[in-house]
Amino acid sequence: MKTQVAIIGSGPSGLLLGQLLHTQGIDNVIIEQRSQDYVLGRIRAGVLEQGMVNLLREAGASERMDREGDVHEGVFLAFNGKKVRVDLAGLTGGDTVMVYGQTEVTKDLMDARAKAGLTTIYEADNVQPHDFYTDSPSVTFTKDGEAITLECDYIAGCDGFHGISRKSVPQDKLKTFERVYPFGWLGVLSDTPPVSDELIYAKHERGFALCSMRSATRSRYYVQVPQDEHVEDWSDDRFWDELKKRLPPETATKLVTGPSIEKSIAPLRSFVAEPMKFGNLFLVGDAAHIVPPTGAKGLNLAASDVSTLYRALTATYQEGRADLLEKYSEVCLRRIWKAERFSWWMTSMLHRFGDDDFDQRIAQAELDYVTGSEAGLKTIAENYVGLPYEPLE
Template sequence: MHTTVGIVGAGPAGLLLARLLHRAGIDCVVLESRDRAYVERRQRAGILEQPTVDALREAGAAQGLDARGLVHDGIELRWDRRSHRIDFPSLTGGRRVWVYAQTEVVKDLVALQLDDGPPLVFEATVTSVEGADTDRPVVRYTHRGREERLDCAYVVGCDGFHGVTRAAIPESARRTYDRVYPYSWLGIMADVPPSCDELIYAHSPRGFALHSMRSPEVSRLYLQVPGGTDPADWSDTRIWDELDARFAVDGDWELRRGPITAKSVLPMRSSVTEPMRYGRVLLAGDAAHIVPPTGAKGLNLAVADVVVLARALERLHTTGSADLLDAYSATCLRRVWRAEHFSSFMTTTLHTAPDRSGFDTRLQHAQLDRIADSPHAAAELAQNYAGLPLP
């Protein structure tokens, strides 16, 4: 099989890139190692920045978002039994965020792809990407028990940190920067209406907590826990009691409780691989960078990558100029490092480190006080959270 762009991975990055290329008249093929049911069940992020929403609408992939997405105009910070709301539109010139689960984004994009898009091959396990430094790289994969090959002009790796595509860049030509945080998140889904209209980020001596949602009937909540925690060690009652303690504020706010339908533990880490391009192989999304979820940047960074890449490939296709493609890695990495910085700031400001001192805690309170008292500090948080404009 031959194509112009071979895309490895059918997460939101790979699927959106395929959609954008298809609309630009550029041939592509998407290879995904899992089956459709698995891809559409993967639980991931649920916060969409303004630029991400704009990109989905531009791609004709926002019907579900516009029908079922929840628009949020801010977030609430809690610490020291206090609360403070960050109003996005007033601090960003009108930008806001949407709550719409990544599973739903993927379902919408898969349906569009299968209806009128380029080939999307499920259960196609990529075994290698060869010839990155040639003008015709090859993707080798197995499908239905047969070994196959996909000859491409370009290969885009949207297959995550542990995917095959990163290995196509020689170790001597890439460098990865990592940080592993000394705690994880215990995440739950609960069949109970959310206890708030917007997300709550809570700093507590007991650890961080986050109140989010998936719909008007389903709540999504997180607790900071030690790395290596077994979800089975946390009973439903223990989880709700701990959430109650960490969200506590002076006032009459009450946490609604309900049946917990899912529990999982999410490790916290940051990672950036440079460069994001080597020859005819390009990386996007988690294949190039990972952020802790505190800043809600993972899915949004992946979308930014593929929007930049789609524009670059369209420029090459229509004018023959490779200038945007040659600048792809540098363009994306500027945004990536801004997002890494913001995500690290949110994580270290709100979490309770195992080796914390009283001095450390007072510094965290001082930073949160500054956000509450300074319009400039609040605006910087709001602008980064709601999403920086795409280049």
Template sequence: MRTTVGIIGGGPAGLLLARLLHRTGMDCVVLEARTREYVEQRQRAGMLEQGTVDALHEAGAAERLKAEGMVHQGIELRFDRERHHIDFPTLTGGRTVTIYAQTEIVKDLVALQLAEGPPLLFEAEALAIEKPDSDSPVVRFRHEGREQTLACDWVVGCDGFHGIARDTFPDTLSRTYERDYPYSWLGILADVAPSCDELIYARGEGGFALHSMRSPHVSRLYLQVPNGTDADEWSDDRIWDELAARFAIDADWTLHRGPITAKSVTPMRSFVHEPMRHGRLLLAGDAAHIVPPTGAKGLNLAVSDVRVLARAFAELHRTKSGQLLDAYSDMCLARVWQATRFSYDMTKMLHAQPDGDAFENRLQLSRLRRIAASRHAAAELAANYTGLPLLM
């Protein structure tokens, strides 16, 4: 097989890049190791920055998003049994966020890919990337029981944290920065209407809690729990009781309860790999960076990478100039580190620290009160949460 851009990974980053390249007239092939069913059922993020919504429109993949996405004007912070609304449009000049599950984005992009192209191969496991620093890299992969090769001009690794693309970088080039956090999230899906119109970020006495949603009829909620927690050890009643305690305020508000359909535990970590390019191999999304989910940046950072990369490839295709591709890593990493800082700050501010003391506790509350009382501090949070502008 031969193509211009070989894309490893059929998640939202790889699929969106393929759609954007297709619309500029560039050919590509997407290799996805898992089945279509698995890819379309993976539960992931659901909060979209303004730039992510814009990118899906640009890709022609926003028809269902327009019909079903839930536009949110802000978030609510809860602490000390008080509630404080952060109004995004007022603080950012009109920017909002949209709730639309990543699983639905993937379904939309897969359907378009299979209907219009370019090629998307499921159960195509990438085995190696050869000659990435040459003008003709090759991806070896296994598909339909036999090993095959994909010759490319460029290879883009959208294959996640455990993929092969990042490991192809030579040790002499790679630099990694990481931080593991001493807590995890117990996440649930529940067949019950959300108890709020917008996301609630709560710092309760027992730790952090987040109230989100997947649709007008399905709620998505999270609890801070110790690392190593087994989700099966938490009964449904225990989960609802703990959520209610952490969301409690001195006002008339009730947490709606309903059947829990899924439970999972997610460890928290920050990870950045530098650089994001080696020869003709480029990284995008989780292959290059991981952030804790507190700031809702993971999916949005991946889309930001893809938007920069798609424009760089479009410039190469149109003018033969590789200037934007040469700047790709530095441009993306500047944004990645801003999102990493924001996610770290949100995480440290809202989570109970296992080794924290009264001093740390008061510092966390002072940060929250600063945001609640200061337009400047609230605007800084709103600007980062809705997404910093893409500078190119």
């Protein structure tokens, strides 16, 4: 098999990259270890920055998002029994976010890829990139017992934190940075109306809580739990009771509860791998970086990586500007570290880290300051809606 760009991983970053490249006539094949149903079954993020919304429109995969997605102009911070609204649109000159589930994004991109007749190989075993420091890279894999070699010009590693792409890089050429947080998020998905029209990030002495949504009839809620907690120890009733305790009283009384349709615990970590380019292999999204979900940046950071790589590849094929590919890593990492900082800062300010009274007082003072200062609120707003994509020049 031959293609121009081999994409490892059919999550939203791989699918979005493939669709964008297709719009520019650049041939690509996606190779995925899991089944299509497995990929669609992942319950993940649901807040899209304007930059990602624009990319989905550019890729021709936005029709359902534009019809069913929920544009949000603000977000609430709750603490000391009260709520403070961060006016995203007012503080940023009109920028907003779109609430639209990652599962829906993935489905839309899969549908667009199928409609375009593009090749995606699911349930590929023993996927391995080769010779990416040469001009003749390839990806080998096994499908239905047959060994296959996919020859290509470039390889995009969009296969997540545990994928083979980063693991294939010589360790002496890779530097990683990591912080593991001493807690996780217990998340519940339920077919109940959201308690608020806008997201609520709540700080409480019992721990952090988040009230989010997927639609007008489906809600997503989280509570901070210890790192060693087990999901089977949390009945629905226990979860709802704990969530109510962490919300302002007026919000808790409005909470509509119901059976959970999905319940899981996600650990929190910050992680960055540098660089993100190794010859003709490019790491994209979670393969190169992880952020705690407090700042709603994981999927959106992947989208900004995709935008940078897509534009560099387009310039390479259409203008012979291969020099732009050399800038991929440094351009991506500048935005990544700013998002890492914001996600770390929000996590530090809103969560409970043990019983250290000094740390708690500092976090409370930080929250009091930023919510009482227009400059502080603007800092939250402009980071939350997403910093601008850096142009490739």
